Amino acid sequence: MDTIASSNLKRPEPQALASTLEALAARFGNRLITSQAVRDQHAHTTTWLTPEPPDAVVMAQETADVQDAVRICAKNRVPVIAFGTGTSLEGQVNAPAGGVCIDLRDMNNVLEVHADDLDCVIQPGITRKALNEYLRDQGVFFPIDPGADASLGGMASTRASGTNAVRYGTMRDNVLALKVVRADGEIITTGTRAKKSSAGYDLTHLFVGAEGTLGIISELTIKLRGIPETIAAAACSFSTLRGACQATILAIQTGIPVARIELLNAAQVRACNAYSKLTLPETPLLLLEFHGSENEVAEQSRNFSEIANECGGGEFSWTTRPEDRNRLWQARHDGYWAVKALRPGAGVVATDVCVPISRLADCVIETEADLNRLNLQSPIVGHVGDGNFHCSLLCDVDDRDEMARGEEFMHRLVERAQAMGGTCTGEHGIGQGKQKYLKAELGSEAIDAMRALKRALDPENIFNPGKILPAI
Amino acid sequence: MDTIASSNLKRPEPQALASTLEALAARFGNRLITSQAVRDQHAHTTTWLTPEPPDAVVMAQETADVQDAVRICAKNRVPVIAFGTGTSLEGQVNAPAGGVCIDLRDMNNVLEVHADDLDCVIQPGITRKALNEYLRDQGVFFPIDPGADASLGGMASTRASGTNAVRYGTMRDNVLALKVVRADGEIITTGTRAKKSSAGYDLTHLFVGAEGTLGIISELTIKLRGIPETIAAAACSFSTLRGACQATILAIQTGIPVARIELLNAAQVRACNAYSKLTLPETPLLLLEFHGSENEVAEQSRNFSEIANECGGGEFSWTTRPEDRNRLWQARHDGYWAVKALRPGAGVVATDVCVPISRLADCVIETEADLNRLNLQSPIVGHVGDGNFHCSLLCDVDDRDEMARGEEFMHRLVERAQAMGGTCTGEHGIGQGKQKYLKAELGSEAIDAMRALKRALDPENIFNPGKILPAI
Numbered sequence: 001m002d003t004i005a006s007s008n009l010k011r012p013e014p015q016a017l018a019s020t021l022e023a024l025a026a027r028f029g030n031r032l033i034t035s036q037a038v039r040d041q042h043a044h045t046t047t048w049l050t051p052e053p054p055d056a057v058v059m060a061q062e063t064a065d066v067q068d069a070v071r072i073c074a075k076n077r078v079p080v081i082a083f084g085t086g087t088s089l090e091g092q093v094n095a096p097a098g099g100v101c102i103d104l105r106d107m108n109n110v111l112e113v114h115a116d117d118l119d120c121v122i123q124p125g126i127t128r129k130a131l132n133e134y135l136r137d138q139g140v141f142f143p144i145d146p147g148a149d150a151s152l153g154g155m156a157s158t159r160a161s162g163t164n165a166v167r168y169g170t171m172r173d174n175v176l177a178l179k180v181v182r183a184d185g186e187i188i189t190t191g192t193r194a195k196k197s198s199a200g201y202d203l204t205h206l207f208v209g210a211e212g213t214l215g216i217i218s219e220l221t222i223k224l225r226g227i228p229e230t231i232a233a234a235a236c237s238f239s240t241l242r243g244a245c246q247a248t249i250l251a252i253q254t255g256i257p258v259a260r261i262e263l264l265n266a267a268q269v270r271a272c273n274a275y276s277k278l279t280l281p282e283t284p285l286l287l288l289e290f291h292g293s294e295n296e297v298a299e300q301s302r303n304f305s306e307i308a309n310e311c312g313g314g315e316f317s318w319t320t321r322p323e324d325r326n327r328l329w330q331a332r333h334d335g336y337w338a339v340k341a342l343r344p345g346a347g348v349v350a351t352d353v354c355v356p357i358s359r360l361a362d363c364v365i366e367t368e369a370d371l372n373r374l375n376l377q378s379p380i381v382g383h384v385g386d387g388n389f390h391c392s393l394l395c396d397v398d399d400r401d402e403m404a405r406g407e408e409f410m411h412r413l414v415e416r417a418q419a420m421g422g423t424c425t426g427e428h429g430i431g432q433g434k435q436k437y438l439k440a441e442l443g444s445e446a447i448d449a450m451r452a453l454k455r456a457l458d459p460e461n462i463f464n465p466g467k468i469l470p471a472i
Numbered sequence: 473m474d475t476i477a478s479s480n481l482k483r484p485e486p487q488a489l490a491s492t493l494e495a496l497a498a499r500f501g502n503r504l505i506t507s508q509a510v511r512d513q514h515a516h517t518t519t520w521l522t523p524e525p526p527d528a529v530v531m532a533q534e535t536a537d538v539q540d541a542v543r544i545c546a547k548n549r550v551p552v553i554a555f556g557t558g559t560s561l562e563g564q565v566n567a568p569a570g571g572v573c574i575d576l577r578d579m580n581n582v583l584e585v586h587a588d589d590l591d592c593v594i595q596p597g598i599t600r601k602a603l604n605e606y607l608r609d610q611g612v613f614f615p616i617d618p619g620a621d622a623s624l625g626g627m628a629s630t631r632a633s634g635t636n637a638v639r640y641g642t643m644r645d646n647v648l649a650l651k652v653v654r655a656d657g658e659i660i661t662t663g664t665r666a667k668k669s670s671a672g673y674d675l676t677h678l679f680v681g682a683e684g685t686l687g688i689i690s691e692l693t694i695k696l697r698g699i700p701e702t703i704a705a706a707a708c709s710f711s712t713l714r715g716a717c718q719a720t721i722l723a724i725q726t727g728i729p730v731a732r733i734e735l736l737n738a739a740q741v742r743a744c745n746a747y748s749k750l751t752l753p754e755t756p757l758l759l760l761e762f763h764g765s766e767n768e769v770a771e772q773s774r775n776f777s778e779i780a781n782e783c784g785g786g787e788f789s790w791t792t793r794p795e796d797r798n799r800l801w802q803a804r805h806d807g808y809w810a811v812k813a814l815r816p817g818a819g820v821v822a823t824d825v826c827v828p829i830s831r832l833a834d835c836v837i838e839t840e841a842d843l844n845r846l847n848l849q850s851p852i853v854g855h856v857g858d859g860n861f862h863c864s865l866l867c868d869v870d871d872r873d874e875m876a877r878g879e880e881f882m883h884r885l886v887e888r889a890q891a892m893g894g895t896c897t898g899e900h901g902i903g904q905g906k907q908k909y910l911k912a913e914l915g916s917e918a919i920d921a922m923r924a925l926k927r928a929l930d931p932e933n934i935f936n937p938g939k940i941l942p943a944i
Contacts, residue, residue: 116828117828172674173645190918191895192894194860195829199910201926201940210673299765299768426668429671430670441671445654450672450673452928453673
């Protein structure tokens with residue numbers, strides 16, 4: 001694969017690094033870890049990007065720890081990489097110039113819950129499952145579900161979303177305010193608990209999706225929702241991919257507030273059948289979830305069923321029984337393992353693009369054709385209400401020819417999405433893996449602006465260097 | 473009132489200004505206007521802020537006009553102020569250091585409508601009513617309604633919202649991408665038509681709400697919605713303000729997707745009764761609107777009526793007949809004129825704050841008490857689902873004592889909102905009028921960050937100088 005263009009990233013001088021580690025050891029004692037095993041755990045490992053471990057890991061327990069670690073590193077211009085759960089997919093936690101990883105997993109407290117206001121204040125290390133466990137008995141939940149049990153700080157930093165973004169939005173739409181440790185260790189407050197504000201530049205959204213390159217999120221104020229009275233799940237097979245996409249478009253356009261609407265292409269359904277011992281028709285499938293009152297859910301299901309019928313959908317069944325719902329979604333959640341089981345031993349490279357929904361059928365169909373042409377295997381699942389879909393490319397990393405075809409496929413996938421008015425990533429972020437696509441998508445003026453913002457907030461380039469912006 | 477701390481803003485040297493106007497005249501002919509009358513029309517006039525007219529107005533007809541005007545001004549460091557309809561409320565279009573106003577009203581084309589994707593691409597000068605007129609026969613609409621028939625470029629620049637933000641969000645949530653003319657006249661593209669993206673820093677949201685201080689928006693890609701099948705309107709009087717607020721909280725929390733939920737305090741209802749010849753009970757009133765299918769709207773209304781009943785609401789009636797709906801909302805829309813009619817000749821100063829919804833009742837009740845104490849008249853209307861409310865303060869601008877009390881009231885209103893975890897402005901913006909409140913709200917680190925961003929993108933400070941950021 002492409003080597004990341006971070007070759008001109010400078011590692012800190014050995015002496016600067018040594019004195020940084022010494023100062024960190026004095027401040028953090030055994031919460032500074034330099035063992036190879038722990039450093040390796042904090043390098044990126046979920047894709048075919050080469051893991052690049054940091055020089056050391058600091059286990060932060062409170063905001064003052066983050067501030068002090070940043071101050072110590074900044075003094076010697078040593079890179080600082082924030083770490084949540086390490087589930088990012090584009091090399092976001094790699095350390096191409098070495099430096100110090102600040103592991104935030106122990107900063108996992110819920111600081112305030114305001115159920116009346118539907119918001120809460122949390123530390124960045126809490127994971128979404130732990131948060132929802134904590135919130136459950138207050139009748140509220142946090143809706144963003146990227147699949148992995150990621151930390152909320154990491155989800156904000158990569159602008160994550162997932163299966164129910166179609167109804168509840170992405171992290172972009174669900175962060176009200178942040179506290180961010182800046183390069184001198186001081187803390188920027190980006191907003192208040194007010195649900196809307198026109199007070200100055202939108203610092204909140206600048207840090208959401210910045211992948212830790214502009215500062216380190218030390219606190220988040222996020223929006224919550226009331227737990228729906230009724231949840232219904234449904235599945236509907238379509239004879240064509242185009243029919244499934246058209247049903248989705250109509251559902252969105254007529255305003256059916258679907259909570260999830262997931263597309264599995266035939267290859268993905270085949271994989272799920274094999275793995276989960278199911279007998280689903282091996283044609284494109286939509287999995288849906290509806291949230292609301294009992295009546296609302298019934299009406300949503302009824303309306304969608306009419307649409308599905310018009311678009312060549314097969315039998316449409318919906319259920320509100322938790323055990324049935326769980327069975328239905330299990331296949332979706334096991335999708336990754338189902339793909340992996342198709343070729344044990346091969347690597348699975350997950351990537352995502354997002355296009356305007358009217359182009360989704362074209363984009364997926366052309367992508368399937370490309371896979372055939374290149375003799376590659378990559379089942380497709382999509383958060384289709386948003387025009388966002390994922391390829392899970394199976395590749396033997398030791399097979400140079402297959403890897404070359406895989407690389408070609410990935411390039412063409414991104415180019416196809418961009419040519420259709422879409423983006424090179426809907427929810428995984430740029431990290432290291434997608435830097436080469438940013439200019440084609442937004443132009444050099446946007447890159448210039450991003451560079452200017454980076455220089456403005458992190459002039460010494462200590463925060464997660466080598467991410468988002470291509471090396472010059 | 474406070475004089476704006478823009479005294480250290482430097483006007484351009486007379487010679488620089490003269491040569492700029494000469495170059496603009498050569499480029500734009502009679503589309504460069506320097507008559508006093510036109511300059512005055514482009515200064516801010518809707519509040520008690522002193523109008524500060526620009527030195528000249530350029531009537532732009534296409535993007536190249538904006539680019540050239542910016543280039544000519546930038547060469548001589550002459551300020552550039554973007555102008556849509558001039559309906560902003562905090563001095564956003566004033567020209568405290570003089571300079572050139574670029575009037576964008578003729579750049580009012582709809583460039584593309586993608587009904588399947590629920591988005592469209594427009595020029596900045598189109599107003600929301602003209603846009604919705606244009607879209608109507610395609611079954612889609614743009615939901616943000618700030619009251620005034622503002623231009624979309626201006627609405628994006630002030631991060632506007634209005635009555636139905638509670639369901640559809642604010643401009644923050646409804647702009648997908650922008651084209652922005654930067655200080656050298658080149659154009660930054662901030663995003664694509666994809667509904668979500670994790671591709672790099674969120675430039676879109678940086679320019680939304682920047683009040684023209686970072687560049688000039690020359691094109692917008694915005695989200696649309698399907699026109700609802702049924703719209704129902706309802707009114708419900710409450711014996712107490714707290715009851716009305718509690719009903720709102722419960723409606724939001726139980727997930728009733730109200731499209732509008734507006735609070736009128738007793739003083740506002742009195743004003744509306746007098747002006748619109750109505751006989752509403754002169755107690756706090758909620759006006760609501762529900763969007764959806766016939767069944768959905770019926771269920772939403774039924775659910776809300778139960779909540780209202782629990783919270784001490786009086787008779788609750790809802791209607792889907794357009795003529796009844798219009799009558800009901802007319803009183804709300806005439807609210808400003810109703811207030812003005814209370815004291816013909818006096819000025820009406822509109823201001824807004826926004827608090828977490830759980831504090832709304834406290835905030836409005838304390839505000840009413842303050843008005844009594846200061847012997848001032850200011851009916852209150854609120855976009856109460858968002859915790860956002862407006863005071864329409866009646867003041868005789870020639871009565872120094874009343875003006876001093878008015879100023880004290882305004883200060884205390886903002887301080888109260890901020891102390892409750894809210895913001896000094898939910899939707900009007902900072903402009904000139906609210907600069908003095910930004911530091912108390914977000915702290916000096918946030919102001920530092922905003923200044924750094926301004927310097928990064930507009931190092932010569934030519935874009936709308938003297939706005940948002942307090943003079944140093």
